[in-house]
Amino acid sequence: MLNKARLNKIGLNKFMVKKLLLIGLMTLPLISHAQTAEEQGLQVAKDGEAYDAGFVxxxxxxxxxxxxxxxxxxxxxxxxxxxxxxxxxxxxxxxxxxxxxxxxxxxxxxxxxxxxxxxxxxxxxxxxxxxxxxxxxxxxxxxxxxxxxxxxxxxxxxxxxxxxxxxxxxxxxxxxxxxxxxxxxxxxxxxxxxxxxxxxxxxxxxxxxxxxxxxxxxxxxxxxxxxxxxxxxxxxxxxxxxxxxxxxxxxxxxxxxxxxxxxxxxxxxxxxxx
Amino acid sequence: MKALVFFLCIAVFSAPVMAFEYSGNIAAEYQLFPQKAQFENQLDNNLTFSFKPKVTKTWNKGNDQLSIELFFRADDKDAERNHADIREFKWLHVNGSHEWRVGVDTVFWGVTESQHLVDVINQIDRVEGIDGEEKLGQQMINFTSIQDWGTLHVFVMPGFRESTYPSQQGRLRLPLVVDSSQTVYESADEENNIDYALRFEHYIGDTEFGLSWFDGTNRDAGFIPGLDANGEPVLIPYYSQMTQFGLDLQSIAGDWLWKLEMIHRDSTEESFNAMTAGFEYTCFGILDSPVDMGVLLEYSLDDRNMNSGIFDNDVFVGFRFAFNDVQSTDILAGFIMDTDLKSQSLRVEASRRLGDSWKFTGELQFFDQIADSDPLKAFESDDYLLLELAKYF
Missing domain, CATH: 2.50.20.10 (Lipoprotein localisation LolA/LolB/LppX)
Known part of the structure; x- marks a missing residue:
């Protein structure tokens, strides 16, 4: 859960995206297109929720x-x-x-x-x-x-x-x-x-x-x-x-x-x- | 009863040492009746004091709880109002989805505001107010089963509590004094009749409902004219046996709360149906302020066709203001009119916290155009202003 959250987060950082693209991680569909600010915002919110999930x-x-x-x-x-x-x-x-x-x-x-x-x-x-x-x-x-x-x-x-x-x-x-x-x-x-x-x-x-x-x-x-x-x-x-x-x-x-x-x-x- | 108290005392002292929780209040109350009294010797104003302490002790991870709540009122002028009561003295035991309550307890059933038809477990402490919300503790064994399909309560009530009535000096009383020393019961067991009740309650989505059945001594007294020891005419309370079926329902639709209470009551003397139905609509944050305003409308019907009952064909209109301020200021104004007799009454209640632990309450009650055949006729000259200052702890 955490790893996925972190991976998704990478999509927010353009420099990281480039770097990842360079090393050939083309198989990750989530970062294969530029996200809009809305998509990025939703992603951050989802990651935040995922981070806090499981407190019971x-x-x-x-x-x-x-x-x-x-x-x-x-x-x-x-x-x-x-x-x-x-x-x-x-x-x-x-x-x-x-x-x-x-x-x-x-x-x-x-x-x-x-x-x-x-x-x-x-x-x-x-x-x-x-x-x-x-x-x-x-x-x-x-x-x-x-x-x-x-x-x-x-x-x-x-x-x-x-x-x-x-x-x-x-x-x-x-x-x-x-x-x-x-x-x-x-x-x-x-x-x-x-x-x-x-x-x-x-x-x-x-x-x-x-x-x-x-x-x-x-x-x-x-x-x-x-x-x-x-x-x-x-x-x-x-x-x-x-x-x-x-x-x-x-x-x-x-x-x-x-x-x-x-x-x-x-x-x-x-x-x-x- | 004595055995029960003994058992409860054992339960308290054998429980592992844990802190008791204390709460309650002590209050001074001043009541002023500006009109000339209808009956002889009735008081015009009264300063009284009340004390309501509560002690709770919880152990076994919250699965055992002892709670004691007492009530005292010191009243120099009205001897019947000078009284004490055990509102609660019970042991609660929780075993998973089952709960047992043994001792004296106070229970509330129902949803409407203008009257409480289905609420039959406890006797009303009538000297404490005419709204029926102050009640005497009832001795009981109560078993509750909480399931996904609803909650079932079973009550076995060994013993009956007689209602309190004002003395000759008291206001808001019947034309003759009620003499509780001569009380008559239909049951041969008199006040030791064992009463039973069942209640099933559940909610589906935004709708909550309860179905109840009660069999035992009628909490509402009938009256027999008689004479007291001095040969003065008095009213002698008569408690019949009754069976009551009740339904209460409340549904939320946004800002609307729809409410319904219905009963069917059978006793030796009479059999009747009664209901209260209405709504409460709340405007949250009126005029861009934090103040909420609620509008209440309830209609009550009673098919006894005596054309003289209270709530027999009555409309209640109320306004509730919650200021949502630091001091939790609240105002509730309610107007009731009997549509047949045109009798009217208006009541305004307001309260506000002072500092962190004091509370001020004010109450205004008016009776107007009371018809001669209305039982409220006895209260006609009993408009009053009540001020209360309470210290909570």
């Missing part, structure tokens, strides 16, 4: 800190469990520990590509599990600068892609991709994402609103590698350029292949999720 499941704790223009802060604590689903979007469970008035609230999402996600919410105050509409992609998550669509599972078919350029991004070399949401009701006209060329870590993303004006920038740092392969950031910061607010996510206690199964991601067991 992971759990982590998320501390979300909201900051307004004056510098006042407010925090939320959420435990996240994600199960990889082959051939469809992932299943994920979020359990809220803070603020105290929503403690015990749990949200279950079965994400799908372009089809609307299936989503359930458990409200502990009245012990009610509610199936909810997942149409609210662009709304703020818990009053933060992250929209629901920023935190959802990122399937290939959710966007159309274009490789804009390759450039240095901090300590890494990055692909700069333009992603245009293909799903309905996105709050964005387009996104520019910086993915490092080695492991497809998302280093930075710019979000443009429906009027095509720069709305937010997400910066992910302190990447840590798990199981000798999968990279996850320990810090993500979303800055809203239009309202001056920002939200920081601090991720701790990442664990992979924890043995979660489909049974841990059922609406019927939501009310006992801990």
């Amino acid at each position: 499941d992971f759990t982590a704790n998320m501390l979300m800190t909201l900051k307004n223009k004056k510098g006042d802060t407010s925090s939320r604590q959420i435990r996240i469990r994600t199960l990889e689903v082959v051939g469809d979007g992932d299943k994920s469970l979020s359990i809220f520990d803070q603020p105290a008035d929503v403690k015990g609230t749990a949200m279950l999402t079965y994400s799908h590509g372009l089809k609307p996600d299936d989503q359930w919410l458990y409200l502990p105050a009245i012990k009610r599990v509610k199936r909810i509409s997942s149409r609210n992609k662009s709304g703020p998550f818990m009053g933060s600068e992250f929209a629901f669509e920023d935190l959802g599972s990122q399937e290939i078919e959710k966007y159309s892609y274009k490789l804009l350029r390759e450039e240095a991004c901090g300590e890494f070399q990055c692909f700069v991709l333009e992603r245009i949401p293909a799903y309905k009701y996105s709050g964005y006209k387009r996104q520019h994402v910086w993915l490092d060329k080695e492991a497809y870590r998302m280093i930075k993303a710019d979000f443009y609103d429906r009027k095509n004006e720069l709305l937010k920038t997400l910066t992910s740092t302190d990447y840590q590698q798990f199981l000798g392969h999968y990279w996850r950031p320990r810090k993500m910061e979303m800055v809203n350029h239009q309202n001056g607010k920002s939200t920081t996510l601090l991720w701790t206690d990442y664990a992979f292949k924890t043995g979660l199964t489909n049974r841990d991601f059922k609406s019927q067991t939501l009310k006992r999720a801990r």
